[in-house]
Amino acid sequence: MRLLLVEDDALLCDSLSRQLEAAGFSVDAIGTASGARHLAAREDYRVVVLDLGLPDGNGLELLRDWRRQGVAWPVMILTARDEWQDKVSGLKAGADDYLAKPFQVEELVARLHALIRRSEGRVDSRLVVGGFALDEYRQSLTAPDGETHTLTGTEFRLLRCLMSRPGQIFSKDQLLEQVYSLDHSPSENAIEAYIRRLRKRVGQDTIVTRRGQGYAFHAPD
Template sequence: MSQILLIEDEDRINSFVSKGLRAAGYTPTVATTGREGYHLAQTGDFELIVLDLGLPDQDGFTVLRRLRENKNYSPVIILTARNTVDDTVAGLEGGADDYMAKPFRFEELLARIRLRLRPEGNGGDTTTLTHGKLRLDLRTRRAAVDGKEVDLSAREFALAEAFLRNPGQVLSREQLLSRVWGYDFDPGSNVVDVYIRYLRNKLGAGHFVTVRGMGYRLVEGE
């Protein structure tokens, strides 16, 4: 189980990213200051670091520079509200492996984490997801039901991927919103229910079961 260090001072982001990582099988540790994050990173216990730039005590660029100067080459994904080209270039040239601007979708962050960790193992198992008659090809972004290809939009595919990564598990609307639509999406929106209906129409109504008061669960269907 991969250990991931999240250096981020916003409680809301820490909460939903940590929950999502645990659901995906990772072990997250949170640091809310640059100094704390740097010292934790230097323990060598973490296989990947998610780093915010706007930390309260020091700039994330400083944390990154210190890590690289001290021969810490753990993969680093910068996660920040700064989205200018100059900041992106500075982050990548400073030693970051990837750069994501806020707001973001959790599923995209998760995909980037998996990409950076793939050389460590699990590489051959993550290109295709199957459950019963459902199949998703993560490289070509194609879906199929009982061998017949089905066209899905990017958002429909992301939602289907969330279910196929957690077969049989009840996923709440809040979990699906954070993973597929992003942490800042209106929690009162009915967009999840709308897209569940789309998936039922395209992939089969029997696969997506409503669990009253809790959310939805993927089953094998008929």
């Protein structure tokens, strides 16, 4: 899951990036409003964590601009401001949730998963497709026969992308964008290698190849 983290505190940003990546997110981190605008204009994110106090602008104005432009990603506001008026202003500007500093990373991760679930129209904390259940917190996959497989971070992100939209064809470029952050520059061969590994867990026919187009997750109900 691709996540945009907009936070100008370098130490907090670095710490959060590492912990969010450990929780299964692919994180692009930026510390300015202008940088966030640039990334949002050319990248595809599943969720955004947005600090309000940025050195070159107000996070609320950035959020309002995104919503006026039709950007629909769920946005979690992360800020030191804890007055109820600030929360109301953030929600009116288009935020989906609000978390005041200091906070526990476990709560942030749980709230982010909840936002993504709602944006995908589901309520179960597991992503269930055709008898396969992907546990977002344990980063594990349970097969229809009941066997559970622990996944690496990259395997989890790739499988989650495919399972989030069963039947949809994802090109290698689209998968690379969702699985890796801008700090990484893997080749398309990396996707092929991970697809082979995942097929050993889910079966050869569950992840189908559309020659010249990409891959899709297909599992009978």
